Amino acid sequence: MLPCATARFATVDSRTITVVSAAIRAFNLNVQRGKNHILHDLTVEIPRGVVMGLLGPSGSGKTTFMRSIAGLQRIASGEIHVLDLPAASKPLRSKIGYSTQSASVYSDLTCIQNIRYFASLYLHNEKTPEEILEDVDLSRNADQMAESLSGGERARLALATTLVGSPDLLILDEPTVGLDPVLRVQLWKLFNKLAAQGKTLLVSSHVMDEADSCHQLILLRDGRVLAQGTPAELRLRSGKSRMDEVFISLIGAA
Amino acid sequence: MNMRRLIAMTKRVLLQLWHDPRTLALLFLSPALLMTILKYVYWTNPDLFQRVAGSMLGVFPMLVMFLITSVATLRERSSGTLERLMISPLGKAEFIAGYAIAFGLASLVQATAVSSYAIWVLGLKIAGLQITLIYAAILDALIGLAIGLAVSTFAKTEFQAIQFMPAILLPQLLLSGLLIPREAMPRILHDLSNFLPLSYAIDATRKVISNQGSILNDSLIIFLFLTLILSAGSLTLKRQTK
Numbered sequence: 001m002l003p004c005a006t007a008r009f010a011t012v013d014s015r016t017i018t019v020v021s022a023a024i025r026a027f028n029l030n031v032q033r034g035k036n037h038i039l040h041d042l043t044v045e046i047p048r049g050v051v052m053g054l055l056g057p058s059g060s061g062k063t064t065f066m067r068s069i070a071g072l073q074r075i076a077s078g079e080i081h082v083l084d085l086p087a088a089s090k091p092l093r094s095k096i097g098y099s100t101q102s103a104s105v106y107s108d109l110t111c112i113q114n115i116r117y118f119a120s121l122y123l124h125n126e127k128t129p130e131e132i133l134e135d136v137d138l139s140r141n142a143d144q145m146a147e148s149l150s151g152g153e154r155a156r157l158a159l160a161t162t163l164v165g166s167p168d169l170l171i172l173d174e175p176t177v178g179l180d181p182v183l184r185v186q187l188w189k190l191f192n193k194l195a196a197q198g199k200t201l202l203v204s205s206h207v208m209d210e211a212d213s214c215h216q217l218i219l220l221r222d223g224r225v226l227a228q229g230t231p232a233e234l235r236l237r238s239g240k241s242r243m244d245e246v247f248i249s250l251i252g253a254a
Numbered sequence: 255m256n257m258r259r260l261i262a263m264t265k266r267v268l269l270q271l272w273h274d275p276r277t278l279a280l281l282f283l284s285p286a287l288l289m290t291i292l293k294y295v296y297w298t299n300p301d302l303f304q305r306v307a308g309s310m311l312g313v314f315p316m317l318v319m320f321l322i323t324s325v326a327t328l329r330e331r332s333s334g335t336l337e338r339l340m341i342s343p344l345g346k347a348e349f350i351a352g353y354a355i356a357f358g359l360a361s362l363v364q365a366t367a368v369s370s371y372a373i374w375v376l377g378l379k380i381a382g383l384q385i386t387l388i389y390a391a392i393l394d395a396l397i398g399l400a401i402g403l404a405v406s407t408f409a410k411t412e413f414q415a416i417q418f419m420p421a422i423l424l425p426q427l428l429l430s431g432l433l434i435p436r437e438a439m440p441r442i443l444h445d446l447s448n449f450l451p452l453s454y455a456i457d458a459t460r461k462v463i464s465n466q467g468s469i470l471n472d473s474l475i476i477f478l479f480l481t482l483i484l485s486a487g488s489l490t491l492k493r494q495t496k
Contacts, residue, residue, distance in 0.1 A: 033496065067495075070341050074494045088494065093343045104334030108273045109266070120262035121342045145273070161338065 021084055023048040023169055023200035024069055029078035031064050031223075038064045039223040042078070046202065046216075048168075051188075051195045053214030054204040055247070061223040062204040063101065066171050069202065070098040083168055094122055097162030098171040103154045104161070107147035111138055111157055114146055115164060122165030129164075135190065136160045152183045159187070163194075170194065170201045176210065188213035208243040219247060226250050255351065259344055263352025264359075267326075271360060277322070281360065285314040285368045293376045307378050308463035309432050309456050311369050311387060315361040315395035316455065320423055323357060323402030324415040331406070340493045350488050354399055361395030362388065381465030390458040390469060393476045397451045398423075400483035407490035426452040431460070451479035 022045045029042040038061050046052050054062050067073035068080055071088030080087035083095055105114050115129040133139050136156040141149065146157060155175060162170050172191075176184045188210065191201050195215070203214065211217055212231050219226040219234070227234055227250050235241060238249040271278065289307060296303035330336040339349060365388045372378040380387060401422060402415075409415035429439070429447040436447050436457075447453045458472040 072337060072341060072494055074496050093341055096341060098338070098341050100334040100337060102334055104338045106266070106270060106335060107333075108270045113266075113269060117262060117266045118338075118342070121259055121339070121344045123343070165342075 021048070022046060022081075023083060024202070025079075025081045026065075026069070027079045029065075029068065029080060030076040031061075031068055031073060032076045033064070037223065039068070042223070042225060044218055044225055044228060046200065046218075048200050049195055049198050050215040051191050051201045051203060051213070053211055053217045054202055054220060055208060055211055055217055055243075056204075056206065056220035056226075058206055060220045062206075062220055063173055064223075065220065066098070066173050066202065066204060070096055070171050072098075094124070094165055095168045096171060097165070097167035097169070099158045099162045099173060099175060101173045101177070103158035105146045105154065105157050108145065110143050110145055111149070111160075112142040114157060115160055118161045119164040124166050125164060126166040127163065132160050132163045135163060137186070152179045155179060156183075156187070159190075168199060170199060172201065172203045174204050174206070176205060176207070184210070208247060211243040219250060221251060255345065255347055256343075259348050260351055260355075263344065263348055264355045267353055267356035268359065270326075271356070281318060281364050282367050285310075285318075285364065286371050288314065289368065289372050289376060304379060304463070305460075306432070307372060307376070308380065308387075309430075309459050311365065311372060312391050312394040312455050312459040313427065313432065314368065315365055315391050316398035316452065317419070317423065318364070319357055319361055319395040319398035320402040320405075320419060321398075321416065323353060323399045324406040324409065324418065325412050326353070327403055327406040328409060328412050328415050332411075336491075340491075346488045346491045349491065350403065350484055353403070354396060354484070357399050358392060358396060361392050365391035365395070380463050382462035386469065387459065387462045390455065390462055390473075393458065393473055393480075394452075394455040396480055397455055397476065397483075400480050400487060403487040404483050404490065407487070423452075426450045429453065430456040432456055451476055451483075454479075 024044070024046040026042050026044050029039055030037070031039040042065065054065065056062055064073055068075055069082055069087055071092060082092055085092050109117065111133060112129055115132055119125050119129050130139070133142055136159055138153060138156055138160065141153055146154065149157060159172065159175055162172065176187055179187070191203060192213070195201055214231065216228065216230055217234060218228045227237070229237070231243070234246050234250070238246045240246045240249050289310065292307055292310065293303055296306070369384055369387050369391065373380065373384065405418040405422060406415055409418065429443055429450060430452040431447070436444055436453060439447065454472040454475045458469040461467045461469050461472070
């Protein structure tokens with residue numbers, strides 16, 4: 001049984017919602033790739049309906065952790081439960097949206113064709129492809145080929161492909177990398193909007209100043225959880241105000 | 255196998271092909287050009303043209319489909335879209351069948367166009383039916399597709415995938431009876447060629463050209479090979495990485 005240390009209540013946009021069960025529970029998770037031990041006894045619990053930031057330097061195991069949750073990574077030992085189902089189980093395939101670091105879209109299809117194709121793989125779609133493009137502000141580019149999109153547009157198209165079906169959990173690996181500040185703010189607004197609709201988002205970033213856009217944070221280093229909490233809690237604990245200083249001070253304390 | 259997803263998969267691959275006019279043009283023009291060259295190479299020996307050109311109608315679709323499939327699936331792997339599909343409800347069999355149907359349709363059009371060109375313009379004489387010849391060419395194309403799919407799992411780059419052509423397809427081509435009839439080869443090579451799918455593909459096209467014997471057995475054997483290679487290919491599509 002998992003120790004359920006974290007609160008059963010999560011504060012979202014100053015409203016308090018009851019969390020029935022955690023979206024993700026990982027217990028003593030160990031992952032090995034070849035000879036490298038990537039994740040060490042990782043134990044975390046991520047409540048539903050929040051934007052959870054997964055922060056840490058590159059090589060800290062963020063992607064491996066996300067892939068383990070998505071069911072794409074074979075784990076060496078431990079347990080992962082996602083939406084009350086064991087990770088990698090078949091029913092989860094219609095409940096998880098996942099986007100990789102490189103925007104995984106078909107360059108030789110238009111935006112709307114990309115979304116229509118991915119949407120047609122799911123039995124139930126809560127939104128039409130047009131509405132999804134509207135959500136990521138790509139309606140004007142609907143008939144544009146993906147290869148001619150700018151970096152930011154391409155990143156938003158990749159995000160759009162995770163919104164097809166009716167996902168309860170979105171796993172987004174560095175979705176804002178390489179984007180200009182205006183776009184980044186827009187995307188984080190969208191993430192918060194999705195969380196307000198009840199979806200859980202796990203968003204990785206190595207940019208510490210994005211931390212304040214998240215409800216909660218997991219700081220990862222060398223495959224271990226350095227700290228978990230709200231940005232305010234982590235500031236309080238470290239006594240620092242800037243998030244990168246918080247991170248450094250927590251490394252020192254560990 | 256879900257019909258809706260299978261159709262979506264097929265449609266997507268065809269759309270991608272449609273958006274690539276250069277590939278489409280090469281699909282039809284390069285075999286036509288090669289047939290024309292063949293015609294003039296054998297200008298002084300028209301009988302030899304009859305013999306070789308017919309078999310070539312089966313060889314082109316196979317080579318082309320091998321290349322297209324291995325590069326297309328490798329692109330899915332390297333761009334991350336395959337991983338994206340593996341966490342969606344799309345089944346592996348649907349993925350493979352989608353490619354097989356889409357490229358099968360492309361080779362249907364290719365075989366029809368190229369065989370028509372060879373018959374009406376270059377004066378290739380076939381004793382059997384053109385439609386049977388097209389059928390045989392599609393079987394050849396599917397062999398290329400199946401091998402291409404299987405090979406793409408062993409290649410890390412498109413560069414490597416293309417190297418598998420001389421490594422895997424050309425030996426089959428040499429032993430397939432294209433150069434000399436299989437019966438005339440040394441015993442050991444003849445026995446070996448019995449285990450290679452391309453031999454039956456060439457046999458089938460040759461039988462149609464000369465209208466001698468039924469190709470039912472050949473096509474059954476080819477379907478058996480296809481099932482084997484495609485299932486091996488689907489086993490290598492992994493949802494999880496180590």
